[in-house]
Amino acid sequence: xxxxxxxxxxxxxxxxxxxVKTCIMSFLxxxxxxxxNIFISREDRLNKKTKIGxxxxxxxxxxxxxxxxxxxxxxxxxxLGFLYLFTNPALSTAxxxxxxxxxxxxxxxxxxxxxxxxxxxxxAFMIGNLANVFLGFQVLTFFKNSM
Amino acid sequence: xxxxxxxxxxxxxxxxxxxVKTCIMSFLxxxxxxxxNIFISREDRLNKKTKIGxxxxxxxxxxxxxxxxxxxxxxxxxxLGFLYLFTNPALSTAxxxxxxxxxxxxxxxxxxxxxxxxxxxxxAFMIGNLANVFLGFQVLTFFKNSM
Amino acid sequence: xxxxxxxxxxxxxxxxxxxVKTCIMSFLxxxxxxxxNIFISREDRLNKKTKIGxxxxxxxxxxxxxxxxxxxxxxxxxxLGFLYLFTNPALSTAxxxxxxxxxxxxxxxxxxxxxxxxxxxxxAFMIGNLANVFLGFQVLTFFKNSM
Numbered sequence: 001x002x003x004x005x006x007x008x009x010x011x012x013x014x015x016x017x018x019x020v021k022t023c024i025m026s027f028l029x030x031x032x033x034x035x036x037n038i039f040i041s042r043e044d045r046l047n048k049k050t051k052i053g054x055x056x057x058x059x060x061x062x063x064x065x066x067x068x069x070x071x072x073x074x075x076x077x078x079x080l081g082f083l084y085l086f087t088n089p090a091l092s093t094a095x096x097x098x099x100x101x102x103x104x105x106x107x108x109x110x111x112x113x114x115x116x117x118x119x120x121x122x123x124a125f126m127i128g129n130l131a132n133v134f135l136g137f138q139v140l141t142f143f144k145n146s147m
Numbered sequence: 148x149x150x151x152x153x154x155x156x157x158x159x160x161x162x163x164x165x166x167v168k169t170c171i172m173s174f175l176x177x178x179x180x181x182x183x184n185i186f187i188s189r190e191d192r193l194n195k196k197t198k199i200g201x202x203x204x205x206x207x208x209x210x211x212x213x214x215x216x217x218x219x220x221x222x223x224x225x226x227l228g229f230l231y232l233f234t235n236p237a238l239s240t241a242x243x244x245x246x247x248x249x250x251x252x253x254x255x256x257x258x259x260x261x262x263x264x265x266x267x268x269x270x271a272f273m274i275g276n277l278a279n280v281f282l283g284f285q286v287l288t289f290f291k292n293s294m
Numbered sequence: 295x296x297x298x299x300x301x302x303x304x305x306x307x308x309x310x311x312x313x314v315k316t317c318i319m320s321f322l323x324x325x326x327x328x329x330x331n332i333f334i335s336r337e338d339r340l341n342k343k344t345k346i347g348x349x350x351x352x353x354x355x356x357x358x359x360x361x362x363x364x365x366x367x368x369x370x371x372x373x374l375g376f377l378y379l380f381t382n383p384a385l386s387t388a389x390x391x392x393x394x395x396x397x398x399x400x401x402x403x404x405x406x407x408x409x410x411x412x413x414x415x416x417x418a419f420m421i422g423n424l425a426n427v428f429l430g431f432q433v434l435t436f437f438k439n440s441m
Contacts, residue, residue, distance in 0.1 A: 117190055
């Protein structure tokens with residue numbers, strides 16, 4: 001049950017990179033909230049013009065959707081990728097999958113926030129999701145006798 | 148700080164199974180979006196009849212709610228279960244808890260998506276959530292001197 | 295690639311504490327739903343007066359927002375904190391960061407649910423988020439040659 005040190009380091013780098021990226025989405029949402037003066041709870045009111053609610057402005061909702069999509073994809077990647085480390089993968093294969101996932105998810109955020117026309121976002125999403133499913137099936141195959 | 152190999156393998160199998168299940172929810176949402184021609188961002192528009200927005204169709208929202216419930220329960224399970232591995236649990240106890248959680252969460256998705264009458268969903272949810280709380284309390288008790 | 299036992303134990307305690315706290319949010323939402331007789335799916339209907347939908351009551355939505363904020367912050371903390379264990383941090387520094395994060399997130403929930411006036415929630419949120427970013431940058435710096 002040993003993990004290759006070099007493999008772990010590549011995983012740690014990409015895992016941390018994507019999780020920091022996800023945390024930054026909170027600040028991008030906050031920035032939009034201050035710019036639009038629309039907040040989410042009544043105690044957040046800055047002045048008389050502040051609106052309170054969700055779904056009032058698409059620029060705010062866009063950042064929130066991108067953030068939610070990160071939660072749905074980057075969090076499972078971390079756990080599936082971690083289990084994958086224990087399946088004795090080739091370092092080159094694993095590194096390639098981790099880099100592809102990183103690239104796809106960073107592209108996904110940029111494409112979503114800058115409203116790049118489709119199918120850019122679908123492609124970025126699909127690459128990330130298929131990487132997750134790939135990692136998951138590798139783990140399931142490897143540990144299939146431990147159901 | 149050693150983890151039993153067999154125990155880890157059971158955990159890895161069920162962890163990967165549930166995370167892949169969670170990732171598949173994205174595809175089920177997409178399927179509903181194409182079927183209903185309702186999307187979430189204006190650049191997703193397929194044709195003139197495409198509607199853009201959230202909350203417009205309950206079949207779509209139902210998959211999204213099931214997905215969110217997975218996030219709220221399966222992601223904590225992975226981390227609590229992982230910490231639990233380090234509390235020297237009996238293999239049979241741990242295996243039973245992991246299998247019960249797996250079964251409850253797969254049942255939860257099926258029950259939610261097929262709109263099985265209550266209390267089916269409440270029961271599936273409660274079993275999963277109590278399994279998480281059980282794992283959490285085992286970890287907290289074991290490491291209580293490390294606050 | 296060894297982790298200090300004592301360090302791991304402190305991490306395990308705070309990780310489990312915060313994840314159990316997050317799981318409890320589901321029960322607090324359910325409590326509000328029963329109190330207000332407002333549920334989320336049509337099969338949840340208790341009686342003729344039951345309302346079905348989202349956004350109908352701010353007490354319910356408030357718990358859900360607090361829960362979502364936990365997901366956005368506590369889940370990344372667990373993974374970033376775990377990777378941080380492998381960067382040979384000083385035990386005292388790591389313990390301090392974990393305790394600060396724990397305190398900030400427990401304060402965040404209390405402040406949000408009791409509707410304490412701002413800037414209490416912003417401060418609790420910022421401390422937690424900056425702790426995450428700190429952990430992330432420590433990991434990225436340590437593993438920067440493993441891109």
